[in-house]
Amino acid sequence: MPDIDTGRFDAPRQKTPASLLDEARRELSEEILRGDGGRRALARYSERLDGLIAQLVAAAPETAVPVALIGIGGYGRRQLCLHSDIDLLILFGGPIGDAEERVLRAVLHPLWDLGLVVGQQVREIGEFASLEVDNPEFLMALVDARLVAGNPALFARVQDAIHDPLTHAHLLTALEKLIDERHAQFNATLYQLEPDVKDAPGALRDLTATRWIAALSDPSLLKRGIGDPTRLADAEDFLLRVRSVLHYETRRHHNVLNHALQERAAEILGYPGVLPQQRVERLMSDYFRHARVVMRSLESARRLAPVPVGQNLGRINSTVRFIDLKQAAIQPATWLAAFQAALDASGTVADSALACIRQHADQFKVEDFFPTPAHRAALLHFLKPQAGLYARLSEMHDCGLLGRMLPPFQAITCRVVRDFYHKYTVDEHTLLTIRNLERLSTRASADRHRFANLLEDLASPELLVLALIFHDVGKWRDTEHATESVRMAREMFDRLGLDADARDVVEFLIDNHLLMSQVAFRRDTEDPEVVRQFAEVVGVEERLKMLCLMTLADIEAVSLETLTPWKEELLWRLYVDTYNHLTLGYGDELIGPTQAGTSDLLASRPVDLTKEEITTFLEGLPRRYLQLFDREAIYRHVQLSRNIHPDEVHLWLEQKGPAWELTVVTLDKPFLFSNISGVLSSFGMDILRGHAMTSPHGLVLDVFQFTDEERFLALNPDARERMFQVLDDVVSGRSTVSERLRGRAESLFHRQSPRFMPVVHCDNDSSRRYTIFDIIADDALGLLYRISRVISRHGCDVDLVLIATEGQKAIDVFHITKAGHKLTEPEQRELLAHLQQMLEGGYEID
Amino acid sequence: MKLIKSIVRPNKVDEVKDALEKLQISGMTVTEVRGHGKQKGHTAIYRGKEYNVSLLPKMKIEVVVPDAIADDAIKAIIQAARTGEIGDGRVFVLPVETTYRIRTGERDL
Numbered sequence: 001m002p003d004i005d006t007g008r009f010d011a012p013r014q015k016t017p018a019s020l021l022d023e024a025r026r027e028l029s030e031e032i033l034r035g036d037g038g039r040r041a042l043a044r045y046s047e048r049l050d051g052l053i054a055q056l057v058a059a060a061p062e063t064a065v066p067v068a069l070i071g072i073g074g075y076g077r078r079q080l081c082l083h084s085d086i087d088l089l090i091l092f093g094g095p096i097g098d099a100e101e102r103v104l105r106a107v108l109h110p111l112w113d114l115g116l117v118v119g120q121q122v123r124e125i126g127e128f129a130s131l132e133v134d135n136p137e138f139l140m141a142l143v144d145a146r147l148v149a150g151n152p153a154l155f156a157r158v159q160d161a162i163h164d165p166l167t168h169a170h171l172l173t174a175l176e177k178l179i180d181e182r183h184a185q186f187n188a189t190l191y192q193l194e195p196d197v198k199d200a201p202g203a204l205r206d207l208t209a210t211r212w213i214a215a216l217s218d219p220s221l222l223k224r225g226i227g228d229p230t231r232l233a234d235a236e237d238f239l240l241r242v243r244s245v246l247h248y249e250t251r252r253h254h255n256v257l258n259h260a261l262q263e264r265a266a267e268i269l270g271y272p273g274v275l276p277q278q279r280v281e282r283l284m285s286d287y288f289r290h291a292r293v294v295m296r297s298l299e300s301a302r303r304l305a306p307v308p309v310g311q312n313l314g315r316i317n318s319t320v321r322f323i324d325l326k327q328a329a330i331q332p333a334t335w336l337a338a339f340q341a342a343l344d345a346s347g348t349v350a351d352s353a354l355a356c357i358r359q360h361a362d363q364f365k366v367e368d369f370f371p372t373p374a375h376r377a378a379l380l381h382f383l384k385p386q387a388g389l390y391a392r393l394s395e396m397h398d399c400g401l402l403g404r405m406l407p408p409f410q411a412i413t414c415r416v417v418r419d420f421y422h423k424y425t426v427d428e429h430t431l432l433t434i435r436n437l438e439r440l441s442t443r444a445s446a447d448r449h450r451f452a453n454l455l456e457d458l459a460s461p462e463l464l465v466l467a468l469i470f471h472d473v474g475k476w477r478d479t480e481h482a483t484e485s486v487r488m489a490r491e492m493f494d495r496l497g498l499d500a501d502a503r504d505v506v507e508f509l510i511d512n513h514l515l516m517s518q519v520a521f522r523r524d525t526e527d528p529e530v531v532r533q534f535a536e537v538v539g540v541e542e543r544l545k546m547l548c549l550m551t552l553a554d555i556e557a558v559s560l561e562t563l564t565p566w567k568e569e570l571l572w573r574l575y576v577d578t579y580n581h582l583t584l585g586y587g588d589e590l591i592g593p594t595q596a597g598t599s600d601l602l603a604s605r606p607v608d609l610t611k612e613e614i615t616t617f618l619e620g621l622p623r624r625y626l627q628l629f630d631r632e633a634i635y636r637h638v639q640l641s642r643n644i645h646p647d648e649v650h651l652w653l654e655q656k657g658p659a660w661e662l663t664v665v666t667l668d669k670p671f672l673f674s675n676i677s678g679v680l681s682s683f684g685m686d687i688l689r690g691h692a693m694t695s696p697h698g699l700v701l702d703v704f705q706f707t708d709e710e711r712f713l714a715l716n717p718d719a720r721e722r723m724f725q726v727l728d729d730v731v732s733g734r735s736t737v738s739e740r741l742r743g744r745a746e747s748l749f750h751r752q753s754p755r756f757m758p759v760v761h762c763d764n765d766s767s768r769r770y771t772i773f774d775i776i777a778d779d780a781l782g783l784l785y786r787i788s789r790v791i792s793r794h795g796c797d798v799d800l801v802l803i804a805t806e807g808q809k810a811i812d813v814f815h816i817t818k819a820g821h822k823l824t825e826p827e828q829r830e831l832l833a834h835l836q837q838m839l840e841g842g843y844e845i846d
Numbered sequence: 847m848k849l850i851k852s853i854v855r856p857n858k859v860d861e862v863k864d865a866l867e868k869l870q871i872s873g874m875t876v877t878e879v880r881g882h883g884k885q886k887g888h889t890a891i892y893r894g895k896e897y898n899v900s901l902l903p904k905m906k907i908e909v910v911v912p913d914a915i916a917d918d919a920i921k922a923i924i925q926a927a928r929t930g931e932i933g934d935g936r937v938f939v940l941p942v943e944t945t946y947r948i949r950t951g952e953r954d955l
């Protein structure tokens with residue numbers, strides 16, 4: 001048995017467990033009869049039991065898996081009464097096998113043989129990963145956990161799991177319910193003539209509950225609630241002394257102070273009086289006096305306890321405050337969490353917390369606020385547009401935190417730039433842009449819904465907010481500010497360790513934040529060349545949407561009058577024209593043999609790739625490809641395309657945030673796209689966005705981002721291999737996707753009528769090479785499979801696909817051909833009708 | 847005196863202003879407006895759905911000029927605002943009986 005910690009106990013080894021127990025009981029009984037079976041005596045009895053258990057553990061066989069014996073509940077509090085159950089958590093650091101069972105027997109059997117009632121919980125440490133699903137009474141008992149014997153590291157892990165703000169909040173909620181339910185059994189009054197000294201209102205459980213509430217929310221409550229914490233300690237000692245008498249007299253776990261026992265208790269506890277009645281009256285008078293103290297303390301704790309919302313953070317009503325201001329003053333990494341908690345609760349940060357931050361913010365630098373990747377991720381999470389973000393950012397700015405966390409922002413504090421348009425200082429203008437975005441997400445007026453939909457569609461709206469925060473920081477000096485803003489932001493992003501993809505987006509937005517208004521209001525947007533040039537700069541729809549929203553928010557923050565419906569309309573029209581250009585026209589713009597802008601890509605290539613390999617791979621793909629993927633992804637695609645043969649698939653799967661991304665490289669063949677998307681659906685994957693591209697040599701590159709709705713990838717260690725094998729089998733023709741989907745037939749093919757009417761639009765004009773089908777439908781599992789299957793059954797080739805999801809809507813754009821040509825009018829009509837029919841539920845696809 | 851009201855493409859405002867300033871016409875009123883001419887707008891498609899863009903954003907430029915230079919002003923406006931495509935806009939010319947300066951109350955001749 002490793003790491004047995006028995007050093008604390010001087011248990012005489014030569015004594016048997018029975019003699020140890022007898023001795024402990026005899027000692028406690030004597031104390032009880034002296035009227036002194038209170039806190040001190042019970043602590044001593046508990047420790048004697050510790051010694052007994054430690055002795056049993058020391059004698060138990062050794063195991064490779066560490067074990068800890070942890071006292072919980074009353075035993076954990078060292079308040080074990082003469083006939084109390086011994087609440088014991090026997091915790092193993094790994095799976096419980098035969099060897100561990102032997103340890104259990106070696107410890108539990110002797111205890112049972114001694115006639116002790118053991119309330120044992122046998123657990124593996126892994127079970128503590130999700131505490132919230134556990135029995136609330138067990139979780140409450142863990143609050144008083146203490147190590148009796150065994151591995152201290154294992155015990156520390158339990159402590160860490162319990163003492164987490166979210167667990168504390170969960171426990172407090174559970175505790176409130178338990179208290180109410182228990183009080184209801186006693187008609188919610190403490191004035192019971194025959195009280196249960198354990199469970200009645202004002203009795204021991206309430207006393208423990210009061211201490212738990214303080215421990216879980218704010219330890220200072222005990223001092224603030226009733227004024228004198230010694231009164232609570234006195235009440236506890238009294239109640240325990242009474243309970244000890246009850247156990248002693250009844251020789252069992254009996255806690256009701258009934259009339260008969262009141263006389264005996266009054267006598268043992270030494271109450272004066274000639275007649276038993278007089279002694280009893282004095283005992284009960286004491287009882288009610290103490291029970292009242294307990295009850296008032298509990299009520300006060302319940303009333304004043306903040307809800308734990310983070311490390312050293314509590315919320316009362318909707319105000320978030322630091323529990324311990326001294327701790328907060330030296331823990332700047334916890335400050336952002338206060339504002340996040342206020343956002344989450346639609347509340348505010350307490351003045352005391354703001355004052356603390358104001359007083360100490362100057363002592364810290366950026367790295368102190370964001371010491372770990374988790375803290376940096378928390379900043380991005382905080383910046384997601386939602387109600388209250390502007391107010392919280394303004395508070396952070398007012399107390400000096402924003403400028404310390406993000407120093408470039410400090411440079412524009414109260415900065416005045418005089419021009420004809422701006423009506424606010426640069427810092428306030430910046431924060432107002434975020435308020436405008438926030439309003440778009442929370443209460444967009446009817447004419448703004450079109451923009452609100454764009455915001456809803458963004459995969460990372462926090463990057464837009466980050467870009468807004470920095471877009472005008474370059475105005476600290478009077479020269480061209482966008483470039484300076486980008487320079488300052490870059491330095492900041494280095495310190496924040498922002499990942500490359502996010503940096504590209506944010507820097508692009510800052511650098512181009514004036515571009516869209518210049519084009520929309522100053523250029524002839526009816527000229528397709530103007531739109532084409534703008535689309536070329538923007539590159540992909542996600543950036544277009546962000547830039548459009550940034551422009552809207554920026555103009556609106558200049559003054560109340562600046563953003564007119566007229567400007568909104570011009571902005572929207574430029575957005576729509578550019579969006580259509582990006583999604584409908586991109587198939588005609590292909591990468592040539594000497595494509596501009598690829599020199600860096602070729603120069604930085606990994607050693608195992610040749611220039612020829614890269615240029616051959618790129619040639620003939622839409623130019624958009626170069627804007628969609630970063631270098632690393634492109635190199636990977638080239639590597640995946642090596643040595644590919646008909647019927648083979650080369651695959652790459654990686655996790656990207658909450659979603660997964662699957663890259664498939666293969667050679668084109670009929671039904672390919674529907675087969676691949678069908679396989680993903682057969683594993684329960686919900687495809688969110690993606691791209692499918694085909695090069696003129698028939699090389700197919702499909703990239704799908706999806707969520708693993710059924711947690712197949714998370715729960716199965718061999719999930720990746722299984723998914724790859726199925727893709728391989730289906731693409732090679734060894735099995736069919738329809739077989740795999742049979743089990744899901746109900747959900748895929750016999751869906752209920754859609755929530756809104758699907759839209760299918762055929763466009764034969766936007767592209768020289770392709771007929772384009774724009775499909776907007778209810779997002780549903782297997783939708784892409786169903787659509788592409790209909791297209792393939794019409795003998796059409798799926799050449800390019802754009803997949804997007806906006807809220808509940810799937811927005812898919814298919815570029816298709818038939819025998820290498822655009823579809824004829826009858827072919828378009830027939831396919832359109834079948835697609836529409838299928839989406840409305842009336843067309844069987846298999 | 848003539849009041850010349852021009853409805854032009856938004857991106858043509860700067861060019862029209864420059865052309866008028868060359869004729870020493872510096873006072874003008876510029877308003878963002880929306881409207882349509884004979885074509886009554888056009889149909890646009892966004893995400894597969896057609897929608898009618900009936901009121902197009904335009905700019906209205908108003909100047910009051912002496913009769914003597916009215917024709918030159920009109921020519922300058924047309925030249926500056928023309929692209930040759932549908933949607934270039936209109937110029938309306940109205941007689942002006944009299945004008946007053948609000949600050950001084952004096953009648954402007």
